[in-house]
Amino acid sequence: MSSESGTQLDVAIIGGGIIGICAAAFLAEAGRKVTIFDRTGICEETSSGNAAAFAFSDVLPLAHKGMIRQLPKWLADPLGPLSVPPAYLPRLLPWLIRFWRAGAPEKYEAGLAAQAGMMKLAEAEWMGLLDRSGTRPMLREDGSLELYESEAEFRASLPGWAARARFDIGFRHVEGEDIATLQPGLSPRFVKGTFVPGWKTVADPKLLGKAVWAYAQAKGARFEMARIDRVAANQDEAALTLADGTTRRARHLVVAAGAWSHLLARQLGDRIPLETERGYNTTLPKGAFDVKRQLIFSGHGFVITPLETGLRVGGAVELGGIERPPNYDRSKALLQKAQKFLPGLDPVGGREWMGFRPSLPDSVPVIGRAPGGRSVVYAFGHGHLGLTQAAATGRLIRGLVLGQTPPIDLAPFSPLRF
Numbered sequence: 001m002s003s004e005s006g007t008q009l010d011v012a013i014i015g016g017g018i019i020g021i022c023a024a025a026f027l028a029e030a031g032r033k034v035t036i037f038d039r040t041g042i043c044e045e046t047s048s049g050n051a052a053a054f055a056f057s058d059v060l061p062l063a064h065k066g067m068i069r070q071l072p073k074w075l076a077d078p079l080g081p082l083s084v085p086p087a088y089l090p091r092l093l094p095w096l097i098r099f100w101r102a103g104a105p106e107k108y109e110a111g112l113a114a115q116a117g118m119m120k121l122a123e124a125e126w127m128g129l130l131d132r133s134g135t136r137p138m139l140r141e142d143g144s145l146e147l148y149e150s151e152a153e154f155r156a157s158l159p160g161w162a163a164r165a166r167f168d169i170g171f172r173h174v175e176g177e178d179i180a181t182l183q184p185g186l187s188p189r190f191v192k193g194t195f196v197p198g199w200k201t202v203a204d205p206k207l208l209g210k211a212v213w214a215y216a217q218a219k220g221a222r223f224e225m226a227r228i229d230r231v232a233a234n235q236d237e238a239a240l241t242l243a244d245g246t247t248r249r250a251r252h253l254v255v256a257a258g259a260w261s262h263l264l265a266r267q268l269g270d271r272i273p274l275e276t277e278r279g280y281n282t283t284l285p286k287g288a289f290d291v292k293r294q295l296i297f298s299g300h301g302f303v304i305t306p307l308e309t310g311l312r313v314g315g316a317v318e319l320g321g322i323e324r325p326p327n328y329d330r331s332k333a334l335l336q337k338a339q340k341f342l343p344g345l346d347p348v349g350g351r352e353w354m355g356f357r358p359s360l361p362d363s364v365p366v367i368g369r370a371p372g373g374r375s376v377v378y379a380f381g382h383g384h385l386g387l388t389q390a391a392a393t394g395r396l397i398r399g400l401v402l403g404q405t406p407p408i409d410l411a412p413f414s415p416l417r418f
């Protein structure tokens, strides 16, 4: 492999989102010399504006029966919880077919078990990393409240709660005064709710990402602002070609480039069916409403999160690819719904945002060695749960680079499973 740069880096990570940051932190703690490459900076893209949840109880793969049943209703509303721009449908179709197949009972069950194991690790690893990096004060431990507008909607959620109960996830169904106590000022349209005490949020996902990065830097990690245009690898090393035409060689390469990772994997000979579920939100000034804990409106596909930096209203899924410009009518539609659900909400002064969830059809990330070269490790495709699973992913990536036995079975996460 030819290279213009003389020295070989130890570990190069492509992607300075929360996954790359956590991988850098774990590797730097182990004494490895890490360099993150990112075209925009540290925690500046999807990891900057998400809903801030450590959603450790969110173990259900998305392709579950209930969701597939909801699809026709959701797709009928162009600004509803789920949308597909018609022109994108032909490109999306192979992914949709895989998604539909992932809902088959045995596949669903396997995905559920894999996610449940991953979430146990996720919680333990985040609590450890928060402590070691001095970021524990950014954690909010006040649970979440999921809300239902009808008995029928509540009943439809019960199989999902029963599945969570099998994995010892705590929750409590609530109604009436209990709902009002957990969140004063809610519209009376919500007849039932579920309180999940173990759900956690962070003060602001961008601030957390930057703080964890500061910790990684203090342990020796470096950053280089660059777009990586080409990657190549053999058993011994990887080569990165930057947008300015220069190259870097590295003993190990970690691909953690979020929704763009499949483009790099393809250059390494691996076809991974990564799509993006684009999501939208609006962050209102802090005083917009006194929200006590994260509120989840699953039937409408969005959440409201009280952050240190404001009140974030958003979610939804737009299966529209990585190239199309954002349609902020979606942010506005979610904010209008939020006003109905919290009648006292002040909707003025918000900042709209769109991010690219990197999503695999079975809702399970790819965490593993690239088939073609022992020098490359993949860490992407965390979908709705990248913040939640970032520390666990960092721990697993450290193990792969160091050649350690993983704390969980990595077979369900294999890049070879497609």
Ligand SMILES: Cc1cc2nc3c(=O)[nH]c(=O)nc-3n(C[C@H](O)[C@H](O)[C@H](O)COP(=O)(O)OP(=O)(O)OC[C@H]3O[C@@H](n4cnc5c(N)ncnc54)[C@H](O)[C@@H]3O)c2cc1C
Pocket: 014, 015, 016, 017, 018, 019, 020, 037, 038, 039, 040, 041, 043, 044, 045, 046, 047, 048, 049, 050, 051, 052, 053, 054, 055, 226, 227, 228, 229, 256, 257, 258, 259, 260, 261, 277, 278, 279, 280, 281, 314, 315, 316, 354, 355, 356, 357, 358, 379, 380, 381, 382, 383, 384, 385, 386, 387, 388, 389
């Ligand atoms: C609306 C919304 C709400 C969400 N809420 C939550 C939540 O509450 N909890 C949760 O756990 N998850 C949530 N998520 C999901 C979470 O945000 C993502 O899973 C996570 O941010 C993905 O992190 P990442 O590091 O893989 O990717 P990213 O954050 O996208 O980082 C990838 C980085 O790679 C860089 N990159 C890509 N290609 C190249 C290249 N060729 N050269 C150089 N750099 C490159 C990009 O610039 C980017 O900075 C939400 C997502 C959205 C959209």
